[in-house]
Amino acid sequence: MSPLCDFCGEQRSMVYCRSDAACLCLSCDRNVHSANALSRRHWRTLVCDRCSAQPALVRCIEESVSLCQNCDWTGHGGSASASGHKRQTINCYSGCPSASELSRIWSFVLEIPPIAESSCEQGMGMMSINENSVSDNWRPHAENSSGADIPCDSMANNVENDDNNFGAWLASTSTSDVHPMSCSGDQPACSVDSTAPKLCFSDTKDLGISKNESFYDDFSVDDVDLTFENYEELFGVSHNPTEQLFEDAGIESFFETKETSAANSNCQVNPAAEARTIQGTCSNNPLSVDSAMSNPGTKADSNLCFPAKEGRPALSLSFSGLTGESSAGDYQDCGMSPALLMGEPPWYPPGLESSSFSPASRDSAVLRYKEKKKTRKFEKKIRYESRKARADIRKRVKGRFVKAGDAYDYDPLCQTRSC
DNA sequence: GAATTACTAACTACCACAGGGTTCG
């Protein structure tokens, strides 16, 4: 909870690096993140003025403070007067912006001390600033191949990207991260893979989406970049592709609660989904992580259960490999809100919890989901070219690798059998 | 309409081993 820089321990910390899980002064931020190309990709944002430990997501205009989701929730969720405070989304950035650049993106911060210029300065072209604002709430944030932003409205109207709405909603219900799910750490897919649209939204209160039924009309999942790109770095184990998240449970499970009684609203069990990553979890605890964590050292699947509310289904996410030894920081690094993970009430997009949608919209959404499920392809990503090159020349017997020198029936180099 | 069968698509395990990371002396 120290407001001092985690690196130098002398200066007051100003920015939070999610990848490093560290609060840094601007000087150290610059030094640390100019070290190499990977560190330059780290997304940073202001440190919460309240807890001085979490990344701030919003700026309360009335109180002139930057708040993380926890503190925003605590401070603005309680009283009616406070909840009416005008809040502004805080931009995050990567690269090594100068003080003037920071002043520009954080105009509300009065004092940004000068930063020593470094070699990183010449890499300013790499700097990326997440330009969200209150008026841009709930709009998929895309980048084209040149790194320039694509107008979100055009993207929202793009049928090919219609799934992002659902992904954004899902991500927002499970994380407060400025870059939901995939946007954390050094993985290229996070900040430099400009071919895939990235969802960037951070305002946690004023997402005016649910009243628009087109949101549900565009309800499907597969194009959304929900994959935990750096899952292994986060959890230390391999994972099933997140695309499988809805493979078996089916999106229908998310629509099937309108008739659900309050008694079982927390326990939506889809038989087809029991064994997979997303499932209804019988628990009265909004977060069943605790129970799954109760056995330290075991790699039990942890289920995050979002309790059903009227008009919105119970939702649980399973994170294989989360162990009881995992810290809150680990969860936050994976994009999960500590509030969510630590038992505080989850956030629902306004309206989702109280509104319902028509059966026609539901049927349409389900139909669209099924259609896309039929046609989608998940391309394999090669992480280690050297290993691929090795595998490409390995001799095999019935597809299996064989020891060097042993008999084989397939040699990729010969393209023939037993050459 | 329900039950059974046939077919197709998708998924998973298996194998050896280089290379990265960790532990220990």
Added chain:
DNA sequence: ATCGAACCCTGTGGTAGTTAGTAAT
């Protein structure tokens, strides 16, 4: 504190076997 050896773990592709989904009967 540093170094090297030993050990552990991961990921890579083609095939076979299994499972799930769909269509036909």
